[in-house]
Amino acid sequence: MFDNLSDKLDRAFKVLKGQGQISEVNVAETSKEIRRALLDADVNYKIAKNFADSVKEKALGQDVLTSVSPGQLFTKITHDELASLMGGESTDINLKGSPAVILIAGLQGSGKTTFSGKLSNYLKKKKGKNPMLVAADVYRPAAIDQLHVLGEQINIEVYSDKENKNPVEIAKAGITHAKSKGFDVVIIDTAGRLAVDEQMMNEIAAVKQAINPSEILFVVDSMTGQDAVNTAKAFNDRLDFDGVVLTKLDGDTRGGAALSIRSVVDKPIKFVGTGEKMEALDVFYPKRMADRILGMGDVVSLVERAQEQYDEEKARKLHKKIAKNQFDFNDFLDQIAQIKKMGNMKDLMGMIPGVGKAIKNMDIDDDAFKHIEAMIHSMTPQEREQPKLIDGSRRKRIAAGSGTSVQELNKLLKQFDETSKMMRLMGNKQNMAKMMRNMPKMPGRP
Known part of the structure; x- marks a missing residue:
């Protein structure tokens, strides 16, 4: 991911390489190239324009130190703006409640069930929690079986009721079961739905009202680019979710969703999925992602994975x-x-x-x-x-x-x-x- 954007930004900064100072002409040319790079990455036009204008405004009038070239200074300004665009700081998941209830929502095929398994594995291994999964997707064939298979892989209990076709009742019964068994986190995997499907949207809203979750996470397939952002807005209008999860970040995607979604829905990206393995889930750090986009690597994340x-x-x-x-x-x-x-x-x-x-x-x-x-x-x-x-x-x-x-x-x-x-x-x-x-x-x- 982001390879194409990284290349285009690198070419944009070359305009300033070898320049002795930052001028209105070379800054205007570089900021125009940055805007094109963001548009090519499927970033919303308004966001791309505002971003480029902000970088241009901050670059003009900057005094270039003798030890720092104009290109390096412009890269630093762009890095800070990218991190800010994606949220600035990482945001923790809310685990308040006894048990804490996490509702997972999203489009069909976005990877909600796999993410539910990954999240439970993350909470168990890295947060010391005792989570339980609830299979509340009553529409997709084999969705319940898939969650059970994932649960067995990571040794997490899964609550399900194949005879019941009411997601609200299943969610409530799952929470009751979790309380009786001493689980401290309940993750509810719901059916994928389209924002235009009024009946399905009413159903997920009813689930939210019935269980009053500690956290609602909206799962987005990052491969869908700008469409993911539009869908997130429609879901947020109905659910007022707490955070976004970007899946399939290891795929061949242009990265528009990661760069745009925070500005559109004003909700943080909390996690990113980077593969099929249950361990392939990372907390989203805007500054580290900005490092990677600009080719600076991400040594901190590498060390953390090793640890x-x-x-x-x-x-x-x-x-x-x-x-x-x-x-x-x-x-x-x-x-x-x-x-x-x-x-x-x-x-x-x-x-x-x-x-x-x-x-x-x-x-x-x-x-x-x-x-x-x-x-x-x-x-x-x-x-x-x-x-x-x-x-x-x-x-x-x-x-x-x-x-x-x-x-x-x-x-x-x-x-x-x-x-x-x-x-x-x-x-x-x-x-x-x-x-x-x-x-x-x-x-x-x-």
Whole structure:
């Protein structure tokens, strides 16, 4: 997402590169290019115009410091305006109530059921809550079954009643059940509906009135662009929801919804979905998203994802094994599993400053590790623990068993050996000090 917008904004800033000062002429030209870039990204015309005018107004008359070029200053102003356009600061979900009741609404096919599962998983793992899901979509075939499958995956209880076709009654009964069982959050997944369907809109309004939820979240498929914004306005007029969820942000979308929706409905974007996995849900941070749009990466989010997968006890055991030169393929496999849990590879690499643009046209397979995993799984337990045992005949057997070649296995074994050596060096303070002393000195530096 946002690749096209990022490219166009980058081209717009090039107008100012090499310029000694900010002038009315070059600012006018750059702001015009910014407006075009936003319109191409499917941002509402009025919002795009107001944004470009605001950037232009703030840029004119700015004194450029000797250490900052006009292009850098303009980028900073645009970054701040983008963050402001998307809400400025992140907004927490409201979990007040006993139990807190969260009503999920949205269009057909927007990803409400999947998001409901992701949200319950998020609240359980990151907020320490004990959530329960309620299947109140009585119209879509297999909607109830889908929620049960998701619930089983993440070990979350799902309340449903296939005999009852009244969403209001199901929602009320689900809350009563949650109270009796001691759940502290109830997430109610409702049927998708069109804003023009008066009967369905009356129904969701009736559900809201009957249960008085702590939070109403409107789920939007970001692939629908400006249509998503118009739909959000229609729903907000009826429901007065508390926040927006953008799904499928990892898709090939121009990003208009993310940039426009806050201005149109004056409600914060609270979460973004970035994949199909239950862990692929992020809190929406406007400033971090502005960083990514302008190609600055998002190191904070990358570190947070790594920390979520960090197991202190496992790390302590691994450190001891490295110090004793006992790092083996079981540990290697465990490290791969932790990386995979962080999200899709292209998204992760795009969070590294400067890397996003370099890899935008590259096809990075999410299954990049599958051949490595296949080779390790084809080893015997003894071979995984003692890789030095893997001789010529064993290599042929492992390669055949994993559907790879002996050359690929040799490459893996070599990489593993080099990784083990580096880990031993880094784990030894004396070796690290020696490496630092032996590093070539930079000219003019001690």
